[in-house]
Amino acid sequence: MTVIDPARLVEMANQIGDxxxxxxxxxxxxxxxxxxxxxxxxxMRSDLLAYVAxxxxxxxxxxxxAATQLLQTxxxxxxxxxxxxxxxx
Amino acid sequence: xxxxxxxxxxxxxxxxxxxxxxxxKAETSGGQIVRMTPWKEGKANxxxxxxxxxxxxxxxxxxDRVRAPMIRASIDDPWREVSWDEAFAYAAGELxxxxxxxxxxxVGAVSSSRCTNEEIYLMQKFARVGLxxxxxxxxxxxxxxxTQFGLSATLGAGAASQHFDSILQSDVILVVGANPTEGHPVxxxxxxRSVRRGAKLLVVDPRRTETVDSPHCQASVHLAxxxxxxxxxxxxxxxxxxxERLYDEAFVRARCDWDxxxxxxxxxxxxxxxxxxxxxxxxxxxxxxxxxxxxYAAGPNSTIYYGLGVTxxxxxxTGVMCLGNLAMACGMIGREGVGVNPLRGQGNVQGGSCLxxxxxxxxxxxxxxxxATRAVFENEWKIELDGEPGLRLPNMFDAAVAGSFKxxxxxxxDPVQSDPNRHHVEAALRNMxxxxxxxxxxxxxxxxxHVLLPGSSSLEKNGTFTNAERRVSMVRKIVEPVAGLExxxxxxxxxxxxxxxxxxxxxxxxxxxxARTSPAYSGMSFDLIERVGSVQWPCNTAAPEGTEVLHTVTxxxxxxxxxxxxxxxxxxxxxxxxxxxxxxxxILSQYNAGTQTRRTANNAWYxxxxxxxxxxxxxxxxxxxxxxxxxxxxxxxxxxxxTVSGRVHPGVVYTTFHFAHTMVNAVTSDLNDWATNCPEYxxxxxxxxxxxx
Numbered sequence: 001m002t003v004i005d006p007a008r009l010v011e012m013a014n015q016i017g018d019x020x021x022x023x024x025x026x027x028x029x030x031x032x033x034x035x036x037x038x039x040x041x042x043x044m045r046s047d048l049l050a051y052v053a054x055x056x057x058x059x060x061x062x063x064x065x066a067a068t069q070l071l072q073t074x075x076x077x078x079x080x081x082x083x084x085x086x087x088x089x
Numbered sequence: 090x091x092x093x094x095x096x097x098x099x100x101x102x103x104x105x106x107x108x109x110x111x112x113x114k115a116e117t118s119g120g121q122i123v124r125m126t127p128w129k130e131g132k133a134n135x136x137x138x139x140x141x142x143x144x145x146x147x148x149x150x151x152x153d154r155v156r157a158p159m160i161r162a163s164i165d166d167p168w169r170e171v172s173w174d175e176a177f178a179y180a181a182g183e184l185x186x187x188x189x190x191x192x193x194x195x196v197g198a199v200s201s202s203r204c205t206n207e208e209i210y211l212m213q214k215f216a217r218v219g220l221x222x223x224x225x226x227x228x229x230x231x232x233x234x235x236t237q238f239g240l241s242a243t244l245g246a247g248a249a250s251q252h253f254d255s256i257l258q259s260d261v262i263l264v265v266g267a268n269p270t271e272g273h274p275v276x277x278x279x280x281x282r283s284v285r286r287g288a289k290l291l292v293v294d295p296r297r298t299e300t301v302d303s304p305h306c307q308a309s310v311h312l313a314x315x316x317x318x319x320x321x322x323x324x325x326x327x328x329x330x331x332x333e334r335l336y337d338e339a340f341v342r343a344r345c346d347w348d349x350x351x352x353x354x355x356x357x358x359x360x361x362x363x364x365x366x367x368x369x370x371x372x373x374x375x376x377x378x379x380x381x382x383x384x385y386a387a388g389p390n391s392t393i394y395y396g397l398g399v400t401x402x403x404x405x406x407t408g409v410m411c412l413g414n415l416a417m418a419c420g421m422i423g424r425e426g427v428g429v430n431p432l433r434g435q436g437n438v439q440g441g442s443c444l445x446x447x448x449x450x451x452x453x454x455x456x457x458x459x460x461a462t463r464a465v466f467e468n469e470w471k472i473e474l475d476g477e478p479g480l481r482l483p484n485m486f487d488a489a490v491a492g493s494f495k496x497x498x499x500x501x502x503d504p505v506q507s508d509p510n511r512h513h514v515e516a517a518l519r520n521m522x523x524x525x526x527x528x529x530x531x532x533x534x535x536x537x538x539h540v541l542l543p544g545s546s547s548l549e550k551n552g553t554f555t556n557a558e559r560r561v562s563m564v565r566k567i568v569e570p571v572a573g574l575e576x577x578x579x580x581x582x583x584x585x586x587x588x589x590x591x592x593x594x595x596x597x598x599x600x601x602x603x604a605r606t607s608p609a610y611s612g613m614s615f616d617l618i619e620r621v622g623s624v625q626w627p628c629n630t631a632a633p634e635g636t637e638v639l640h641t642v643t644x645x646x647x648x649x650x651x652x653x654x655x656x657x658x659x660x661x662x663x664x665x666x667x668x669x670x671x672x673x674x675x676i677l678s679q680y681n682a683g684t685q686t687r688r689t690a691n692n693a694w695y696x697x698x699x700x701x702x703x704x705x706x707x708x709x710x711x712x713x714x715x716x717x718x719x720x721x722x723x724x725x726x727x728x729x730x731x732t733v734s735g736r737v738h739p740g741v742v743y744t745t746f747h748f749a750h751t752m753v754n755a756v757t758s759d760l761n762d763w764a765t766n767c768p769e770y771x772x773x774x775x776x777x778x779x780x781x782x
Contacts, residue, residue, distance in 0.1 A: 038456055041224075
């Protein structure tokens with residue numbers, strides 16, 4: 001059982017992709033990756049990855065798909081953090 | 090004429106109704122509140138008040154109050170009154186049973202901006218040490234979560250840059266998607282005062298509100314844009330600033346990331362954001378867009394105030410970023426009279442954002458994925474913490490519908506009435522095995538509850554609120570809580586019942602803990618607030634009595650960041666079946682879902698939600714003032730009376746959402762903000778037809 005309906009996850013991921021679409025390629029992909037990494041419950045991330053791996057790649061925007069691939073290949077996405085800023089003062 | 094009761098005692102406290110946070114003297118006689126008098130020394134209100142804070146206080150002794158804890162095994166069973174200890178043990182037992190069966194992440198909690206900072210902090214502590222997960226959210230998810238995201242991304246801090254009095258030093262006031270004269274009336278009065286002193290008022294709002302045109306308050310420019318086109322219009326304003334070189338290059342070079350500024354200029358400077366292109370799509374005269382942009386950029390001191398008309402969109406966070414970008418580009422940040430300022434809805438929405446009731450953040454907007462931040466709390470709480478984000482409230486409901494989320498502890502919220510897509514929320518709650526609600530009254534949500542914990546109103550407890558200008562003020566107990574416990578004591582009871590031993594003798598000890606773990610609150614204490622009246626964060630060794638204006642020298646991250654804000658039209662569209670756009674808002678005398686104000690004499694001023702419709706649209710449908718109509722969207726329907734109004738343009742209808750039986754959230758769409766899942770309450774395609782029977 002998935003934590004949330006996969007169609008909803010795809011819709012949310014592509015909405016995030018729409019925001020980062022105008023950025024240069026690397027920031028576009030890393031922006032999506034960072035957002036998923038820092039704001040999504042890990043079950044949502046893993047369900048999205050499983051759904052994509054099950055033959056649904058075409059449902060994601062290309063840079064969102066690339067971001068999910070980064071999530072899979074980077075064991076420690078946290079060290080590559082470059083998303084929306086922290087408030088540290 | 091009755092002789093007024095002479096009060097025996099007077100206690101200073103803070104109004105809980107809106108984000109202004111007015112100081113009041115609560116006057117009592119015979120153990121009951123007889124009068125609320127605005128406090129002249131209150132730094133947020135300077136002795137002013139509105140009709141909610143002044144008169145709508147009797148709700149605390151309304152017969153509807155829940156006066157004892159109650160439990161039931163099934164929502165079809167009658168309630169059974171129990172002791173506090175039995176209620177805590179039953180609730181905790183159910184949550185533990187669910188976690189053993191369905192996993193640690195199958196339960197969560199949500200805190201309320203009607204509660205104090207200390208209570209909100211304790212709710213996130215409940216999730217993290219009691220449930221041992223990060224499934225904690227707060228009600229700003231459905232109002233100002235895009236503020237936290239959008240202002241953090243651009244300016245580095247998800248909060249107002251100014252104090253309220255700063256507006257008296259403004260030459261230009263830009264109000265976007267807000268109606269302060271109704272929603273934040275005491276601040277609205279100050280805004281009018283600034284306008285009377287000569288400040289020029291610019292308004293971006295689909296409706297011709299009182300802010301646009303009322304005695305002592307006329308806007309110089311009003312962009313009555315089509316609902317859903319905020320980002321398009323704000324990008325067009327930026328286009329004028331960029332192409333006419335109205336930006337403050339010296340400020341940007343000194344204070345902001347120049348490379349990001351150039352990237353942003355290339356985006357908004359493109360011809361697709363020219364007023365001549367944007368105007369027709371947004372329903373505006375291109376020259377009005379230019380006029381507004383030129384006036385804002387010219388200042389010399391221009392300030393921005395905005396509300397839910399910006400945030401409650403599928404591009405809510407992007408809209409907030411547009412405002413941060415605009416202020417930085419024109420050098421309108423970091424001194425008196427300028428800035429970017431969210432007008433918060435509930436009394437403690439800012440506290441709800443600051444105090445860590447987020448699934449991805451601890452207090453002070455620090456990520457749970459950050460090991461150093463986790464270490465601060467692990468050291469304080471002596472427990473290992475989950476380093477992964479939890480579920481947001483809308484995702485908890487999604488997960489409940491999918492069958493993977495089974496239990497929730499809701500503090501002082503009524504999501505069935507106030508959250509988007511009522512049918513979805515009802516289905517989610519019905520799918521859960523244990524719903525715990527802590528509230529003043531039985532509500533639409535308690536119909537789905539298994540445990541009902543009688544909450545305490547803001548008149549029955551001690552603590553602090555943080556208002557929309559980051560001002561932390563005292564909330565003082567005026568009368569005893571009807572069921573014996575203050576809200577913070579209830580949550581402590583729940584934490585202990587979950588097996589994590591915890592003891593506080595007074596909420597001041599909770600604020601001390603917040604100060605130990607949260608840099609922006611590090612100098613804060615009850616003693617300090619008692620001594621100086623109220624304190625704006627950041628309050629620390631560099632600013633021991635707080636900070637009125639943010640970003641004066643640097644931004645929290647050093648440089649300000651220009652974010653790209655490409656316009657992505659909402660998927661909610663009008664068509665032949667649903668040709669009108671419904672947008673929503675508030676009225677002066679009622680408050681949010683109306684839970685409190687509906688139980689006071691304020692109903693004499695407004696006792697029913699009404700639909701505003703233009704004369705053209707009414708005539709096309711054969712409608713007249715006072716008719717009852719059916720409002721139908723792709724998501725649901727409801728019935729309302731109508732007012733034929735000059736406040737809305739043809740193609741737009743408007744209503745408030747103060748009354749449970751209206752069920753406005755059965756009509757509004759379930760689209761939401763890309764970054765935060767804040768619902769798009771402000772744009773729903775509908776049709777309106779006369780009710781004939």
